[in-house]
Amino acid sequence: MNIQDFYSGHEFFAHTYLGAHLEGEGATFRTFAPAADGIVVLWWPLGDDGEPSCDEPRTVEMHRVEDGNFYEASIPGASEGDLYQFRIYHGGRYLDHADPYGYGTELRPGHRSVIRDLGGYQWGDTQWMGERTSRTNAPLNIYELHLGSWRKRGGAEEASDDPADWYSYEEIADPLVEYLATMGFDAVEFLPLAEHPLDASWGYQPTGFFSPTSRYGTARQLMGLVDRLHATGIAAILDFVPVHFAVDSFGLANYDGTALYEYPNDAVGVSEWGSHNFMHSRGEVRSFLQSSANYWLGAYHFDGLRMDAISRIIYWQGDEARGVNGNAVDFLRVMNSGVHALDPGCMLIAEDSTNYDGVTRPVEQGGLGFDYKWDMGWMHDTLEFFQTGPEWRPQNYHKLSFSMMYYYNERYLLPLSHDEVVHGKATVAQKMWGDYGLKFPQARALYLYMAAHPGKKLNFMGSEVAQLREWDERRQQDWFLTTYPVHDAFRRYCRDLNALYLAHPALWEGDYDRDGFRWLQVDDPEHVVYAIERSTVGGADGEGGPEPERIAFVFNLSDQAHEGYELPVPDAASAEVLIDTAWDCYGGTIARGDERATLEDGTLTADLPPFCGMALLLSPQEG
Template identity: 50%
Template sequence: MCTNTKENDMDIYEFYSGRSFDAYRELGAHVKKEVTGKKTVVSGVEFVTYAPNALGVNVIGEFNDWNETVMERCYDGSFFKVFVPEARPGMMYKYKIYHRDGSSMEHCDPYGFGMELRPAFASIIRDMDTYRFHDAKWMKNRSVCQGSPLNIYEVHLGSWRTKPVFDEQGNPLTPEEIAESNRVAESWYTYKEIAPMLAEYVKEQGYNYVEFMPLSEHPSDQSWGYQNTGFFSPTSRYGTADDLKEMIDILHQHNIGTILDFVPVHFALDGYGLARYDGTALYEYPSNDVGYSEWGSMNFIHSKGEVRSFLQSAANYWLSEYHFDGLRMDAISRIIYWMGDESRGVNDRAVDFIRNMNQGLKDRHPSIILCAEDSTDFKGTTKETKYGGLGFDYKWDMGWMNDTLNFFRTLPFVRGEHYHDLTFSMMYNYNERYLLPLSHDEVVHGKATIIQKMAGMYEEKFPQAKALYAYMYAHPGKKLNFMGNEIGQFREWDEKREQDWDLLKYPNHDSFHQYMKALNKIYMKEPALSAWDDDPNGFAWILCGKENDVVYIFQREVNEDKVIVVLNLSGLVYKNYHFNYENGDTMKVLINSDWNKFGGSTKDTEKTIKGVNGDFGFDLPAFSGIYLKPVD
């Protein structure tokens, strides 16, 4: 048995009881340093892994020419540790784990801080203490955005923008040719390269947060990162751990927050990963009935303390080491109910895990944002844990998303029958704190993109999409929009291809893009649109029930600040349409989706409307959204 020093002993009780949030500080590959004269030099690397049922574990890597270095049992005998003086940052390594049945398997390090590019799977030693952040001001002032705007731009880093790829004659390949020739990896920007471009674009377009689809290591591009093998390893597709830190740092210096998709439900079943790590079901359920997920992956067993500690430590790792400002947790319905099926009942152990993890993360990082992607009616998702809730800050409003998109798919002449698809969300709006998502899931797998979902022919889709977003940005709840939606992209998202930025040379797409930019900035500027999202006093219907007209008018407010929202979602133009509003006689037009500059027919110079003793009459273009601000 190896001897342990008090300095680097891990708390075994915390680990086994599922209370650890920093197991990664002991487990994994840790660079050790010593002071020689005036210099601090690397003295070697200490490797530690948890494999309680293994017969033995050896480490192989570049430092020993891939020959086996024996690891000794430590602590209670369930851990294996070795110090290798020849090991250095940047070197690759694996664990060779011997099973009690005589077989063996090479694995990547579950707690490794780096991995090589798929399909290879060696872990890579990373020195996590080399990068110095320059975002102290941002970290001090960030918040969960309750009472303020939260406008999220969702990004898949490998397909937002890409590098050109050339053939042997120096001719640029088309996106289709790149995908067909399996040269996608050549088109990826690194974290460092893409950071300035992303920061500039996001800030210019009026978003204040970026949500990244998973950046932890994963073997299949087609899984988009939702089936992981390296829960502590930034994907090497785009660079190193320090490169990722620099990207987050740059975004913070531009006052842009960052949210990371985190997957606490399941993991990739590749044999070199977590599956049967020590020859037994260590991280997963021992029964295949609940061990396998519908996505062809393995389900975590959340009742085991060491699994809880693993996931909690991973979540804390991304927040602590990389300065992410929040986590969006995927597939929470599979945490709440057995296999995500309400009829099977609540998975009490998993619910207890997510509640404790969220509270522990909030205790350590009070200003982070925790979002739940949850399609269930489970009560208390965004309630504080001390009151029995799950402790999330926001819950994705999947009901709002489905009702809204279904409405806009409907042909205009029958929308009166579906009128209350758009009013129903206010019946439950104050049950939770909601985030309104038009995410990547809505623009793939034959679902059609947002603009393509709109009823009618090509020319009719643009005004309807503009009206949809006018409705979305005025509706209570925080906002999330997936890349490509803002340019009216018709092609479904493909992780192998860059967004179709060349669409912006066409007037309809360019004017739609300009409209989205203007709408984002109004949302960010007008407190009435975000400050009282969770307060019933922040929303009031002015006109609701005009099923035949398919017109909606409502008010958003905070204190004395008010915005009136007028939506005509029919295919008809209404001349001199009237509504009553208090005793005012002038309203400023903040934005009209039908303005000329956005591709519509209303003059951009029409910036005010007049009323008489609170009676306002004005023209309503078909498929339009108008924001008005009372000025007296």
């Protein structure tokens, strides 16, 4: 670690110096605490049974090093798995803190740090890491997952806080990889895995920014999970929280007796969630967060970071009326530039609901340097439209198409995330207008519209089986629903739709190219019919190159059938139905193979049942 870079906010490897590091026959401990009057390491060595060998910790005094703002101690005999924390004295008092740079933490409600050796794991993903890209012109179909509630041991459906019900990183690897591959997801996004004291925070109020949560095992087990994903061609993305941290006294709060990581003023120092906001104007804080981001991507080979609540960094307290937080915006630019340089091919994804310009523009062009931005406007407008009764949809017709008015301003990712299935909002399937039977055809049409719309995709676990119970982190997903034919048919539909998406370059190659998208119908509010064409960009090269792949999507989102609906499809000779939301194998009423669409003389004629959608592969006219 370069001390000057640490202070100026340009360090990305602070974790290689600070924290606990095994060296020779012991370990060296270092921490940054400029206002401390003194610091002692409290150390609990492990016995042969894997438990602390003493109730009371051994104490080792730390001494000042470097410029006097850092403390260090070496402890012969300290080894992997030992517990420790720092007792920090200030103003005649002391508090015991976990190590801000600790590589491990004991299981909650314990909070002591654990010595971890990150070396020794033999990675098998060298080719993957050398070839990965941010996937701008490639498919990206993300399965968002909370590790502790995807599945639980024994398949118990009841709520439980018992750690014995959680699968470990190692145990979950094979079933998770098999499920993702079968269902057609090529990436998984884990809700935060950094250590956090409260299960109900889902990891969004962390205390251990370098510590994989011990709920699911050890650091090496997490490495093994990521390695297993890569071996199957599945990218691993991690939710990362650079905005705020938990207020627990053993964490970062008043770490050296002063507001070292947070603002000293509660007006900007306390978030809407009651947590502490990071003070991004401090170089030491920037280096801490940048090193954490680089650590997860480097040490654990994660392929991307989805950064939470970026609006709270861009604007003071996330409020545009309070103005841009210039220092925090500068922090984002430095961090994103540095991470991209150190971790080639990684994806940086902003969860940002603001209209701030240039979130996905390169830093050298004045942007923030993210690869993708969540399209929150698309998400809200789309779900609100499908919640609207059919009698009101003509008046709200353009709500569904509005996203394309601004879409090319950024590189957008379409999210139907965990935030949309909690806190009384209802699940995605439950949001659909109407009674139980009417929700399924509309949900099928919604997901086909999502596939047709440009932009990478993200869906939260459970949505693929049309779960109707809101997500609860204490319960596993309602997998029993697949014993009901209508839910199993919905799962089959989602699987086939995902396979269709991955197989057809027209659905992702031109995501951010205007030539890859056009409306075929966006002016029929009376019938509430829409039609979209997606195509690969470039087309024939004049020297025998391939014709562009063209796929048309037609939707009837009204509650009325439209027979013989005609739609001009220029320069197309014929159309092959690729998928139809009304097929009986998916819970609809039309037999697969009983085609209801023909294309002649550049006009598509189709019978459109209520709440339906279909995708058709177009073949070009000869000559």
